[in-house]
Amino acid sequence: MDFSSAIPYLACPETGSPLKQGGESLVNEYGTKYEIKDGIPRLLIETKSEEEEKVRQMMQKFYETVTFPGYDGIDSPSVLMDKAQKSGFGRWLDEAIPPMASVLEVGCGTGQMTNFLGLVNSRKVIGMDQSIPSLLLGEKFKEQFDLKNVSFVQGNIFTLPAKNNSVDVLICSGVLHHTPDPYKGFTELLKKVKTGGYIVIGLYNSYARMPLGARKCLFKCTGGTMRRIDAHMRRKDVDQSKKEIWFSDQYRNPHESWHSVDEVLKWFEKNNVEFVSGVPDIGGRIEGETPQNQKLFADHPKGNSAQHILKQIGWAFTIGREGGLFVLVGKKK
Ligand SMILES: C[S@@+](CC[C@H](N)C(=O)[O-])C[C@H]1O[C@@H](n2cnc3c(N)ncnc32)[C@H](O)[C@@H]1O
Structure with a gap:
């Protein structure tokens, strides 16, 4: 197993010092070894705060059982490309990220986005997560299709x-809201982005998540029956096994928080990050853009708080049908 494409970006989780490959381990400058098992370096150490570590x-534990997103039927690069084409977001990311860029996806789950972005073999792409069963699915695909630039x-x-300051693009979508301190998580992620690099953050929206919150209460009271009132569970273009994983992720998740556009814009402001774009858009589109064709790394109007509130109320009826996840892209100044 050769990690030469990833090593320039990796560091010891304890000391921050560089790592070298020594046989079946990564080794820091003091000789501490981190095992590489089944192709995956085990660089996970505990969070310092005891409460947060719980x-x-x-x-x-949850994501070791619920390996999200489901991999059934994703058995070739063309299926991954087809999925990205349909979802829009993956395709827009692929169009925005330059071919020579370094990309770190944190909370990559089963690594579908990581592998998809790695289909451009001049990019260096790293998928990081704490769930080994999820990572193994991504690793299996990567090995099968010999994506040497992906780790x-x-x-x-x-x-x-x-x-620190090592990657051109950092993606973290659908993850921070499952952590005990999403703002702190954001600041940790930002440290890894180069000046002038992009951070792409996807979070549950406080307004758009409300319909799902109401359905969650209903399912609790009815013992999980009536699932078909959820639009995703009625979809004909998604395998049943993937729907089950989606249902668990959305309705049985032991920890989640909801966030507003203005809250995340404040995170940006406090940390010298310039707003670039939003999905859905938060202050209007730019010339030549359509809902099917968004330019994620082009500067967009930011809008104001009143506009954001109206937009987010509207999202309850649009993205709210699929869980209410919104994305903001920022540039590190
Ligand atoms: C809902 S999944 C999102 C997967 C993928 N980003 C996507 O959008 O399809 C959330 C992922 O975050 C990971 N995660 C949660 N807390 C984490 C932490 N503290 N460190 C690393 N990964 C974490 C979970 O293991 C899980 O795979």
Whole structure:
């Protein structure tokens, strides 16, 4: 197993010092060894706060059983490309990220996005997560299709085993809201982005998540029957096994938080990050853009708080049908 494409970006989670490959381990400058097992460096160490570590461990257990997103039927690069084409977001990311860029996806789950972005073989792409069963699915696909520029690594957002100021693009979608301190998680992620690099953050929206919250209460009261009132569970283009994984992720998740556009814009402001774009858009589109064709790394109007509130109320009826996840892209100044 050769990690030469990933090593320039990895660091010891304890000391932040560089790592070298020594046989079946990665080794820091003091000689501490981190095992590489089944192709995945085990660089996960505990979160420092005991309270937060309890939540992390609970989430690790959950995602070791619920390997999200489901991999059934994703058995070739063309299926991955087809999925990205349909979802829009993957395709827009692929169009926005330059071919020579380094990309770190934190909370990559089963690594479908990581592998998809790695189909451009001049990019260096690393998928990081704490769930080994999820990472193994990504690793299997990567090995099968010989994506040498892609690596999967086990790590914890709060003790990230990556060098500071090292990557051009950091993606973390659907993850921070499952951590005990999403803002702290954001600041940890940002440290890894180069100046002038992009951070792509996807979170549950406080307004758009409300319909799902109401359905969650209903399912609790009815013992999980009536699932068909959820639009995703009625979809004909998604395998049943993937729907089950989606249902568990959305309705049985032991820990989640909801966030507003203005809250995340404040995170950006406080940390010298310039707003670039939103999905859905938060202040209007730019010339030549359509809902099917968004330019994620082009500067967009930010809008104001009143516009954001109206937009987010509207999202309850659009993205709210699929869980209410919104994405903001920022540029590190
Ligand atoms: C809902 S899944 C999102 C997967 C993928 N990003 C996507 O959008 O399809 C959340 C992922 O975050 C990971 N995760 C949660 N807390 C984490 C932590 N502290 N460190 C690393 N990964 C974490 C979980 O293991 C899980 O795979």
